[in-house]
Amino acid sequence: MKKIIIFIFAFYLLGNIFTYSRNYDVLRYDLFVDWSNILKSNKGELEKREWNAIMKITLVPTVDNLTSIELDAVKLKIDNIDINIVNMSVAVGPVDITIFDGKINIYMSFLDYVISPQDTIQLKIDYTYTNPYNKGFSYRNSSDHFPPDFIHDIDVPSAGTLNEPQNARCWLPCNDVPNDKALWSIAVNVPVGMKAVSNGSLDSSVVYNDNETFYWSSKHPLPPYLMTIAAADYELHTERMQINSTDTDSVDVYYYTFPGDWEGENGCSAERNLSPTQKAIQIFSDLFGNYPFEKYGYATVDYTYLGFRSLGMEHQTITTSNRYWVKDFVPVPGWTGFAHELGHHWFGNMVTCNKWTDIWFNEGGATWTEAIYLERIKGYIDTTAYFNFMRSRRESYIDYSKKESNFYIPVGKIYDPEFALFNHSILTYSKSSWIFHHLRILLGDEIFPLCKKLLEQYKFSNISVDEFADFFVDNVPNPPHNIDMKKFIEQFIIYGGHPQYAINSNIISENAPFIVNMNLTQTQKKTDNIIDDFLMYIKVDFIDAEDNLIKSEYIVNDKQEQDYTFILDEKPSKIIFDTTRALVEIIENNLIGIDEYADNVIKIFPNPLQKSEINIASDLDIDSIIIIDLYGNIILDNLQISKHFNNKYTLLLPNIEAGTYFLIINNKNIYKLIII
Numbered sequence: 001m002k003k004i005i006i007f008i009f010a011f012y013l014l015g016n017i018f019t020y021s022r023n024y025d026v027l028r029y030d031l032f033v034d035w036s037n038i039l040k041s042n043k044g045e046l047e048k049r050e051w052n053a054i055m056k057i058t059l060v061p062t063v064d065n066l067t068s069i070e071l072d073a074v075k076l077k078i079d080n081i082d083i084n085i086v087n088m089s090v091a092v093g094p095v096d097i098t099i100f101d102g103k104i105n106i107y108m109s110f111l112d113y114v115i116s117p118q119d120t121i122q123l124k125i126d127y128t129y130t131n132p133y134n135k136g137f138s139y140r141n142s143s144d145h146f147p148p149d150f151i152h153d154i155d156v157p158s159a160g161t162l163n164e165p166q167n168a169r170c171w172l173p174c175n176d177v178p179n180d181k182a183l184w185s186i187a188v189n190v191p192v193g194m195k196a197v198s199n200g201s202l203d204s205s206v207v208y209n210d211n212e213t214f215y216w217s218s219k220h221p222l223p224p225y226l227m228t229i230a231a232a233d234y235e236l237h238t239e240r241m242q243i244n245s246t247d248t249d250s251v252d253v254y255y256y257t258f259p260g261d262w263e264g265e266n267g268c269s270a271e272r273n274l275s276p277t278q279k280a281i282q283i284f285s286d287l288f289g290n291y292p293f294e295k296y297g298y299a300t301v302d303y304t305y306l307g308f309r310s311l312g313m314e315h316q317t318i319t320t321s322n323r324y325w326v327k328d329f330v331p332v333p334g335w336t337g338f339a340h341e342l343g344h345h346w347f348g349n350m351v352t353c354n355k356w357t358d359i360w361f362n363e364g365g366a367t368w369t370e371a372i373y374l375e376r377i378k379g380y381i382d383t384t385a386y387f388n389f390m391r392s393r394r395e396s397y398i399d400y401s402k403k404e405s406n407f408y409i410p411v412g413k414i415y416d417p418e419f420a421l422f423n424h425s426i427l428t429y430s431k432s433s434w435i436f437h438h439l440r441i442l443l444g445d446e447i448f449p450l451c452k453k454l455l456e457q458y459k460f461s462n463i464s465v466d467e468f469a470d471f472f473v474d475n476v477p478n479p480p481h482n483i484d485m486k487k488f489i490e491q492f493i494i495y496g497g498h499p500q501y502a503i504n505s506n507i508i509s510e511n512a513p514f515i516v517n518m519n520l521t522q523t524q525k526k527t528d529n530i531i532d533d534f535l536m537y538i539k540v541d542f543i544d545a546e547d548n549l550i551k552s553e554y555i556v557n558d559k560q561e562q563d564y565t566f567i568l569d570e571k572p573s574k575i576i577f578d579t580t581r582a583l584v585e586i587i588e589n590n591l592i593g594i595d596e597y598a599d600n601v602i603k604i605f606p607n608p609l610q611k612s613e614i615n616i617a618s619d620l621d622i623d624s625i626i627i628i629d630l631y632g633n634i635i636l637d638n639l640q641i642s643k644h645f646n647n648k649y650t651l652l653l654p655n656i657e658a659g660t661y662f663l664i665i666n667n668k669n670i671y672k673l674i675i676i
């Protein structure tokens with residue numbers, strides 16, 4: 001063995017969020033952190049926020065002839081690294097270590113020995129957390145202040161961590177990617193009187209002098225971003241809960257809260273606000289399979305120091321909640337934040353995104369479980385609550401797309417973490433939740449056993465968009481309308497935007513049965529990000545003049561332009577695309593004023609237009625015409641109209657770009673589609 005001492009502050013470039021595969025697989029992390037000194041400090045000087053740790057990493061090579069190991073570690077003072085090959089007495093050859101750009105590279109050379117995937121390597125890294133401004137680790141003491149709307153401040157220090165997506169490396173050396181899951185043991189030394197909580201089970205705690213070390217270990221693997229430690233003078237309450245509604249399986253739930261917050265002092269009421277936990281675990285277990293971990297719990301923290309006043313995080317088996325959550329939230333309906341973190345224990349923790357590009361699976365799934373929670377928490381199926389929630393997510397997304405860019409250039413694609421991830425959370429959360437919602441609309445409640453099967457199939461591992469889509473292709477052999485499941489799923493992940501429709505329709509019969517022709521045009525502007533032929537499954541409602549529903553039908557739209565015919569017993573005055581069920585946007589819907597609209601009232605010819613003259617025949621007196629494009633922009637107005645006998649008109653058009661337009665006649669809602 002060779003010992004080395006290194007003290008280098010590496011310059012860390014934030015931004016490389018793309019995951020790449022390394023030449024090893026971590027089996028386990030054994031971490032010891034000593035927070036005893038900082039948690040005794042009542043001074044609060046930033047430079048005192050320094051602590052020591054030892055990280056042991058056990059890994060196996062995934063390549064032959066492994067000669068170097070790269071780990072993520074940002075601005076950590078590396079005091080020593082030992083390398084050991086388990087069960088081998090191999091002489092370690094020259095070892096070199098470089099620390100640069102947030103990475104440690106350990107170069108190994110073992111005389112006369114080639115390291116292969118059969119070997120197990122252990123690294124023991126002694127390090128010091130020295131940079132008080134590093135991300136991931138949050139510390140506060142009594143000289144820091146909670147914002148004034150808390151009645152009482154907390155007068156002892158506390159600490160917590162927040163790793164997602166790539167901040168674990170800022171306080172521990174690791175392979176900081178979501179798809180290298182490992183078992184963890186985590187030992188935390190704190191002053192006597194405090195409690196340290198982490199992932200998995202508490203195996204023991206040992207008091208030595210005026211400190212106590214808490215030993216935690218996880219039965220199930222987790223990636224670095226899902227591990228956490230929180231320490232404070234917590235009060236602990238526990239409850240044993242039945243996991244599902246049909247059998248007696250149970251799980252212990254642990255509540256770590258600041259003194260007084262449980263009972264309702266300090267303006268908080270953790271007991272009240274966390275009370276839906278039992279019911280929520282049962283709802284999700286019934287639908288998605290039993291809660292899969294050894295415990296569940298909550299640790300209240302103050303993330304103000306990290307700049308997140310009101311954040312929760314689905315750390316595996318121990319959801320971290322900002323203290324505001326137990327202050328402000330009321331059980332129903334404000335509990336959706338807690339439901340979200342619990343839902344992650346199926347979508348995100350039990351099965352994890354393969355790369356950060358697949359964050360839609362974690363956050364879309366967890367956001368969708370918020371709607372499921374609202375649908376079922378009252379003890380009956382409240383579909384209105386479900387649809388209202390999904391609709392609100394849709395509106396956030398559509399509103400954002402209008403604000404973020406030009407109205408008609410929807411925001412970027414989910415599958416682009418440089419763009420999306422947590423910077424454009426409206427994609428990561430709201431739009432992603434609609435991927436699950438669309439599947440439910442297409443497949444009905446069969447979505448639940450399918451999700452349960454998928455989660456079981458990928459249990460404790462990772463999933464990519466391909467694997468997710470392929471699962472539904474394989475498991476839904478006869479989808480409604482023979483829809484292409486792969487495209488149906490991937491189009492909203494790999495591409496940006498959503499379909500924007502111009503609907504042109506008319507009634508070609510004046511008496512029952514009423515035959516309605518409808519032309520759908522997807523008008524979204526095609527870009528590298530956005531396709532021009534979304535595959536949509538849309539519920540179409542026909543409404544009469546008194547606003548009553550005449551008929552609903554589901555249609556499949558898979559072409560940029562497509563015609564449909566409907567036969568109705570009653571005369572419709574409106575067509576409504578049900579946007580609680582499909583993420584579409586209606587740019588023009590021109591089934592308005594049926595009598596005025598019938599083709600025998602206004603005829604335009606030739607259409608498509610061959611030359612710059614439009615001929616119009618109409619029973620109406622036409623005195624004004626404007627031309628708009630499919631996006632509602634006025635292209636031409638104050639047009640000169642020449643009236644001839646027999647209500648014939650001609651209109652001379654200046655040169656305008658070829659495309660599809662509407663004529664609006666007499667400033668009324670009389671639209672005629674023309675193609676120029």
Ligand SMILES: [Zn+2]
Nearest residue numbers: 340344363366
């Ligand atoms: Zn989440």
